[in-house]
Amino acid sequence: MPQLGMGELLIILIIVLLLFGASRITGVASALGGSIKAFRKAVRDDDVPASKSEPAESTDKKVETNV
Known part of the structure; x- marks a missing residue:
């Protein structure tokens, strides 16, 4: 497969640029950047362990003994 050089x-x-115009290309690039940012934020939020994001339940339970 031939490689593309800088000229090509x-x-x-x-x-x-001639086909789509500069404004449309910048709009697509902006939307792509926003999508990547949202994806990274979602991945970062998923990495947070559940124990840190949710309040821990108390494990101190009163045990009643019948004597």
Whole structure:
């Protein structure tokens, strides 16, 4: 498979810019950045152990003995 050099990538970038326009490309890039940020936040929130995010229940139970 042939590799793309800097010249070919620049030509492809210019063609994409002409087809879609600068404002549409910046809008897509902004939406992509927001999606990545939301994904990272969701992954970070899932990594928090349940014991830290929820209040711990008291394990002190009164034990009644019938004597």
